[in-house]
Amino acid sequence: MSPAIILVLISCYIGLLYVVSYFSSRHADADSFYLAGRSAPWPLVSYGMIGVAISGITFISVPGEVVNSGFSYFQLVIGYALGLMVVAWILLPLFYRKKVISIYTYLEDRFGDYTHKSGAAFFLLAHLLGASFRLYLMAYVLQLIVFDALQIPFAVTVFITLMLIWLYTQKGGIQTVIFTDVLQTTFLLLAAVVGIWAVANALDLSVLQLQEQVWQSETAQLFHWSWSSPDNFFKLVITGMLLTIVSNGLDQAIMQKHLTCPSLGDAQKNIFTLSIILLAVNLLFLALGGSLFYYVQQAGLSLPEQTDQLYPTLAVDHLGYAAGITFIIGIAAAAYSSADSSLTGLTTAFCVDFLGYQTHRKDNPKVRRLVHLGFSILIFLTILVFRAINDQSTISMFIKVAGYAYGPLLGLFAFGMLTRLGVRDRWVPLVCISAPILSLLLERYSTVLFGGYQFGYEIILVNGLLTFAGLLLIGNKEGRPVEMN
Incomplete structure (x- = not known):
C-alpha cells in the first residue's frame, strides 16, 4: 500500500474527528470538559470503553506477543474482568457518594493535603508514562509503514499528532472524548475481524478452518499452572486484577468516563457490561495473533526483529487492501482516541488537584488550555526518551512500568478503605517514593533473597504492600489527618 493512500486514509479519519469535536463541543463549559455534565448514556460509555480497554497496545502488541508467550495473556484478561467488578462494587459507590470530579480528592478528605498531592502526583507520573507508551506504539507503526518512506523524522510525526489531538480536545474535553471512543471501538474491532478473514483468504481456508489450526497449536495454551513460571495462572490473574483496580479504578483518565454517567447504577451497568465483553474481545485479538503467526509459518516468512512489527507488516504488505x-x-x-483521553485526564487531575479548579476556585479556561498543551509537550518528550531506550515488547514494558508507578496509589487507597487510621500527613510523600525504590531492589535481587524466585508482573502487589506497610508505620489512632511537628 502506497504512502499516499495511507495519508489519505489518516486524513479522512482526522477530518471525522474534527466533525465530531465540532458538534460535541459547541456549547462546552467547564462541567462538560470535566464530566460531560454527568449526563452521558451508560451504553454509549460502555461501548466506547471497549476500545479504551483494548487500546492501541492491545491492537498492536498483543497479536505480536503471541509469538513470545502464546495465549497466556488471557490469564491477565481474566484478572482484568475481575478487577472491574471490584471497581464497580467498591470504588464507584465511594466516588459517587462524594460527588468527586478528581478521584484523588478522596485522599484529602481521608488523610490530608500532602497525601492528596502524593496520590495525584503518582497518577500524573503513571498516566504520563502510560499515555506515552500507547502513543509511542501508534507513532512507531505509522513511521514504519508510511513516514519513513516520506523521509519524515519520527519526532515530527509525534509532534504533529499531538498538536492535532490538542486542537480538537482543548475545548470539549471528556464530552468530545466519549464520542471519539465510540469511533475507536468500532474501527479496532472491524480491523481485527477483517484481519482474521484476510489471513484465512490468503491461505485458501475458511475462517473456521483457520481457527481450528490456530487453537490446536501449542501457541493456544491458555493456562499455565507451574508456580515457577512467570506465566503462572494465579500470578497473572492477581496481577491483572490489581492492574485494573489501579489503572481503571484509581486512574482519573479512565474513572472520569465512568463518572459521566447520571447515576451510580448506570455506571455499574456500564462496568459490568464492559467486564464481560472484554473477555470476548481479547480472545478475538489473541485469535488474530495466532492467525498471523500461523500465516508466517505457512508462507515461509521470517518473523520481524520486534514482535510489535508482526501485525503492521503483514496487514500492509501481505494480506490485501481490505x-x-x-x-x-x-x-x-487507537492513536488519537487513546491520547485524547489521556490528555483530558491529565489536565483534569492537574487543574482540580493542584490548581483547585471546581473545588476551591473558579475554573480558568485559558490556564486549562495551557495545562492541556503542557502535557502534550511532556508526552512528546517522554516518547522520544522511550524510543531511545526500548528493547522489548511494548505491552511487556507497559505492564512492568505500571507496576512501579501505580503501586503507591494501590497502597494509599487500600489503607484508606481498609483501616480507620489516620497518618502523619507530611511523611506520606516519603513513603510513596520509597516503596517503588524498595520494590525495584527486591525485583533485582529476588533470586538471591528468595531461593531462586523471580518477580514478574506481580511486583505491583509488592509495591502496594510496601506502601501500605509504610503508612502503618506513620499511622495514628485518631482516624484523621495529623501533622508531624
Missing part, C-alpha cells in the same frame, strides 16, 4: 485499509484506520483511531 486488511491494510482497516488496519490503517484502526491504528489511527
Whole structure:
C-alpha cells in the first residue's frame, strides 16, 4: 500500500474527528470538559470503553506477543474482568457518594493535603508514562509503514499528532472524548475481524478452518499452572486484577468516563457490561495473533526483529487492501482516541488537584488550555526518551512500568478503605517514593533473597504492600489527618 493512500486514509479519519469535536463541543463549559455534565448514556460509555480497554497496545502488541508467550495473556484478561467488578462494587459507590470530579480528592478528605498531592502526583507520573507508551506504539507503526518512506523524522510525526489531538480536545474535553471512543471501538474491532478473514483468504481456508489450526497449536495454551513460571495462572490473574483496580479504578483518565454517567447504577451497568465483553474481545485479538503467526509459518516468512512489527507488516504488505485499509484506520483511531483521553485526564487531575479548579476556585479556561498543551509537550518528550531506550515488547514494558508507578496509589487507597487510621500527613510523600525504590531492589535481587524466585508482573502487589506497610508505620489512632511537628 502506497504512502499516499495511507495519508489519505489518516486524513479522512482526522477530518471525522474534527466533525465530531465540532458538534460535541459547541456549547462546552467547564462541567462538560470535566464530566460531560454527568449526563452521558451508560451504553454509549460502555461501548466506547471497549476500545479504551483494548487500546492501541492491545491492537498492536498483543497479536505480536503471541509469538513470545502464546495465549497466556488471557490469564491477565481474566484478572482484568475481575478487577472491574471490584471497581464497580467498591470504588464507584465511594466516588459517587462524594460527588468527586478528581478521584484523588478522596485522599484529602481521608488523610490530608500532602497525601492528596502524593496520590495525584503518582497518577500524573503513571498516566504520563502510560499515555506515552500507547502513543509511542501508534507513532512507531505509522513511521514504519508510511513516514519513513516520506523521509519524515519520527519526532515530527509525534509532534504533529499531538498538536492535532490538542486542537480538537482543548475545548470539549471528556464530552468530545466519549464520542471519539465510540469511533475507536468500532474501527479496532472491524480491523481485527477483517484481519482474521484476510489471513484465512490468503491461505485458501475458511475462517473456521483457520481457527481450528490456530487453537490446536501449542501457541493456544491458555493456562499455565507451574508456580515457577512467570506465566503462572494465579500470578497473572492477581496481577491483572490489581492492574485494573489501579489503572481503571484509581486512574482519573479512565474513572472520569465512568463518572459521566447520571447515576451510580448506570455506571455499574456500564462496568459490568464492559467486564464481560472484554473477555470476548481479547480472545478475538489473541485469535488474530495466532492467525498471523500461523500465516508466517505457512508462507515461509521470517518473523520481524520486534514482535510489535508482526501485525503492521503483514496487514500492509501481505494480506490485501481490505486488511491494510482497516488496519490503517484502526491504528489511527487507537492513536488519537487513546491520547485524547489521556490528555483530558491529565489536565483534569492537574487543574482540580493542584490548581483547585471546581473545588476551591473558579475554573480558568485559558490556564486549562495551557495545562492541556503542557502535557502534550511532556508526552512528546517522554516518547522520544522511550524510543531511545526500548528493547522489548511494548505491552511487556507497559505492564512492568505500571507496576512501579501505580503501586503507591494501590497502597494509599487500600489503607484508606481498609483501616480507620489516620497518618502523619507530611511523611506520606516519603513513603510513596520509597516503596517503588524498595520494590525495584527486591525485583533485582529476588533470586538471591528468595531461593531462586523471580518477580514478574506481580511486583505491583509488592509495591502496594510496601506502601501500605509504610503508612502503618506513620499511622495514628485518631482516624484523621495529623501533622508531624
